[in-house]
Amino acid sequence: MKKVFLSLAVISGLTMNAFADDISDMKAQIEALMLKIDKLEKKQKSQTRSISKIKKQTSNDNIKWDIDFRTAYDGLKYNRKNAKDVTNSAVFTNRLWLGMAASPVDGLVFRGQMAVYSTWGGNDLPSTDPFQNVNWRASSKPDDVTFKLRQAYFIYTFNKDTEHPISISAGRRAASDGFLANHREGTKNPGSPLAHITNMEVDAAMLKVDNLFGLEGSYVKFVAGRSYDNINQTSYYGTPYTSVDAVDTDVNFFVMPISIYNDGQFDLMAQYTYINDFMGANTNLISAMNPAGAVTGAGDKHMGAVSLEVNGLNEDNDFLDDSTFFISGAFTTSVPKSGYTMLGSDKTKTGYSFWTGFIMPDLITDNGHLGFEYNYGSKYWAPMTWAEDTLSGSKIATRGNAYEVYWNLPIINKYFSTQIRYTYMDYKYKSNIEQFWADPELQDGDATSAQDLRIFLRYTY
Template sequence: MNNKLTVIAASLLVAFCAPVFADQAEDIAQLKEQVRELQTKLGGTNLKFNADYRVTSDSIEYKMADGTTAKNSALLSNRLEIGMGYQPFDNLIFHGLLSYNKAFGETGINSDPRNPGMGNFDWVTNENLDDNSLKVKEVYMLYLGDNFLGSDLDWSGSLGRRPSTDGFLANNRNGYDQPKSPLGHSINVEFDGLSLAVKLDKLTGISGMDAKLCAGRGLSATATPRFSSTGADYSDTGAMDNIDMIGLIFTPYNNGQYDIKAQYYYSNNLIDMGYDNTGTPTGFEQLGDLQNLTLSMQVNGVGEFINDFLDDTVLFASVSASQTLPDGGMTAGGNYGMLGSQDNETGYSYWVGATVPAFFEGDRFGLEFNHGSKYWRSFTYGEDTLIGSKIAARGDAYEAYYNIPIIGESLYFQLRYTYINYDYSGSNGFFGNSGAPMTMAEANAMGMGGMVAESAQDIRAMIRYNY
């Protein structure tokens, strides 16, 4: 008997014996487990793969504060993401995602290839155009449990490089993607960490209520390199502290049509570049902490079966507030505090949008607007926008997109336009002086008008295969 017939025969045996041993559940469970073990020996357990490949053409242009412009009229790029996963048991899942993201052809000819800037920083290594190597974007194990702390509540826990880009609301522009873990208004970066989620709907009787505790590390303090002369490989030199983040995502209500989420996080020991008295960079320095509170809501369908158009309309809105907590440190070059200030500075942002059915079956048109204040600071460096995160903008950002399915949801075309008008500089900076806000007039008065963008726009055409 060949392997396939053996599996079929064993499966039929379980099905046939089930009514005979109706009062002997333990025997039936043992038989099912034997079938599982047999399938494993015959190679029935293996990783399942999926592919997500896209080609984009972006026309980008910046208007600087001094009136000059910088642009790239035809930036071609391609991105490949290979997903993998397996569920050997009902309560255990493995997931991984490899990514490759690069411009067409060779890059770096007119720049210093030894100094790629922040393009390969760990938080954004798969969201920025790089070389043609595959990198790990996500890899984690997920455990699904019940009877949380002796109750009948369902729960889950995950550990690894978690899905922390293209989260709630940020996924809408991508056509047909489901949101990942965090709220996209305040977090859109790659992160290593853990999560613990508990479903609270059984306890409260409120549809969809749940809570998720997340924690991660954005920088490890280990500084001594491998094979060091002292022999103290990977030891902590004390030059920097770990960057850690802890947060809570709470869903007070989600019935499928109305989805409300709140998120709070606290991140410590945040960084920016320091300089000496001559203006020479001295490396990263840690300046203080940051906390954020975000409330987001999405409505999937307006009203109750009014008409097809409103039934398929999606509306969303979000508000977010950030606060810096500088530690009072000062660098040798005089850069101090956070975002150019030694005081606790509070910033805010709001974001509204809608996607609606358009002309053909399955196509969708979307509009979004967001505004950020002078000291607004988000963790959205990994946002999929080549001109920089629109959600991070200290000013106004407008976006329109049209998604057209070609072959179901497996192959679709997108045309997208993003325009950002900055009131202040530093929107995409880090947490020290690179994130200090200046008006356009202040930048020109300091002779920095050619280094500060007043506005930016990106016209993107994309074709994407996703299966």
């Protein structure tokens, strides 16, 4: 028995010694591994810092491109007074916006955008409409496959650390994605002009002052620009870039968009616009080439609007929280000079408009939204919405009643989406947006209503 215990004790002793050696080896190996891990972690941190630094430099020191490509179907129908209906069962269009942005230093930003908006196949539009390719809507109406400059401007912001940061900007901007129009266009973030009275591509300079009223999200912009320059002398005459006209009839404008209050839920905006030497008609100038006698320098125009959007109606209810309601009122006043008419009258005329909309979750899909809008415009209502992207003519400019329903539906997150939109415009007075008519009342052959069914697929990145 003793021998057995002795043997076991010897074996245990030997084994313990062996284990002690192994544990010691393992400890050394673990320590070595820990050192290696420490070194690797330090190396990784250093590499991460370097990658971040390189990423910041490369991302912020280059032009950042973005793409917005849309292909659309439009079905059009017009009813006319004492004349046959006019229809086009299928107009197909492609619209490409190639956007760019750069901000090499804090406070200085450049933005640009090239655009093509074309019909499938050729068309005769430019030969029949002198306003088809004018600067105010050059890239907003479908035509050919030529790239046009939609936007190019800089923004320089200073006083950033003060209560009232100030920005200055100049160049060309598409004031065609304005406040409230973004819903019907299927765009989430609107531009600052109030779409109720402004939907134009403009060349202008801008001064913006933030927090002007001390109210949350408030700012005011002062925008001055030119919508027409009556240059008609070429180098052929020896005095290029001047005018042979006796009177200088450049058309200049001043716009003051104001964000009165914006806390993310309640967004209250207002805008005043003055246009000097605006277009009208002069009956002495009527010709085959100019059947309306359209001319600049006919008079002045004043416009104003106040718009309120409530984004999220009740936070405790998912449906209402994801719904949006808006309401807007606006006026336009035309003041013709002696010898000219504006909107078919030689007297000062004011028109009014009302616009409301409700956008809600579609209750079928997870991110789709249904929108319902209504517009009313009076006899002399004449906003500057020449670039509005409605093939059947500006819905906002309807003198009468307009009804619209649309379904905005993301297919693949924010990258690929679709919209189905139906617009019905019931005209009580002239429907066209050019505003050079002799009489605002509907004449034989004038459209009494217009319908536009649009379906588009849109890729954005």
